[in-house]
Amino acid sequence: MIPDPAEFTRYDSVWRRAEPFMRARKNDIHIPLSFGWAARLLDVYPDADRDICLLAILLHDIGWYSIDLERIVNEGFRSDNPLQSDVRFLHELEGVRLGTDVLCDTGWSDDVISSVCEIIDGHDTRPHPKSLNDRIVRDADKLWRFDVTGITVASDWFGMTPHAYADKLAGEFDKLETDYGRAWARDALEKSIKSLFLHVL
Numbered sequence: 001m002i003p004d005p006a007e008f009t010r011y012d013s014v015w016r017r018a019e020p021f022m023r024a025r026k027n028d029i030h031i032p033l034s035f036g037w038a039a040r041l042l043d044v045y046p047d048a049d050r051d052i053c054l055l056a057i058l059l060h061d062i063g064w065y066s067i068d069l070e071r072i073v074n075e076g077f078r079s080d081n082p083l084q085s086d087v088r089f090l091h092e093l094e095g096v097r098l099g100t101d102v103l104c105d106t107g108w109s110d111d112v113i114s115s116v117c118e119i120i121d122g123h124d125t126r127p128h129p130k131s132l133n134d135r136i137v138r139d140a141d142k143l144w145r146f147d148v149t150g151i152t153v154a155s156d157w158f159g160m161t162p163h164a165y166a167d168k169l170a171g172e173f174d175k176l177e178t179d180y181g182r183a184w185a186r187d188a189l190e191k192s193i194k195s196l197f198l199h200v201l
């Protein structure tokens with residue numbers, strides 16, 4: 001199910017203000033797809049805060065804009081411990097800095113800005129989520145990779161074949177935070193494996 005963008009016009013000014021930062025590392029593919037997953041998760045976890053989760057997923061990776069693509073790929077994806085690499089911490093810090101500017105310029109309150117930035121800061125590097133909102137954003141950040149588009153894009157980041165990357169994803173269901181997230185990841189990966197003929201390729 002793809003969310004209808006017309007339902008989310010509330011965030012149009014944020015998308016427009018953040019648009020230049022989306023033109024890095026395929027953020028302009030990852031972010032809209034993960035935004036859609038966040039919207040789906042919010043429908044089944046109504047206790048989470050919609051504004052905080054949707055703004056956090058929209059802005060969580062804009063900090064990659066400040067880092068050279070070769071460094072992103074070599075250190076942030078293909079190194080020994082990529083989730084604890086310097087560039088991972090740097091993209092979180094830059095995400096907080098740029099995200100604060102975007103949210104100030106588009107009129108959000110100090111409370112919203114601090115809650116969103118609390119999620120962005122450490123979204124890849126902190127071992128544990130701090131709240132339900134944080135868990136929703138973490139799952140939305142991961143779920144897009146289980147679809148064909150995510151496998152297409154992220155297998156390149158990791159320098160892997162689609163088959164090898166799908167095998168890696170099959171070992172990562174436990175990294176999802178919510179029951180729905182885990183179920184949807186399994187379902188999406190199963191469909192992707194069939195679509196991409198990964199039983200032979």
Ligand SMILES: [Fe+2]
Pocket residue numbers: 060061091123124
């Ligand atoms: Fe990230």
Ligand SMILES: [Fe+2]
Pocket residue numbers: 030060061141
């Ligand atoms: Fe991300």
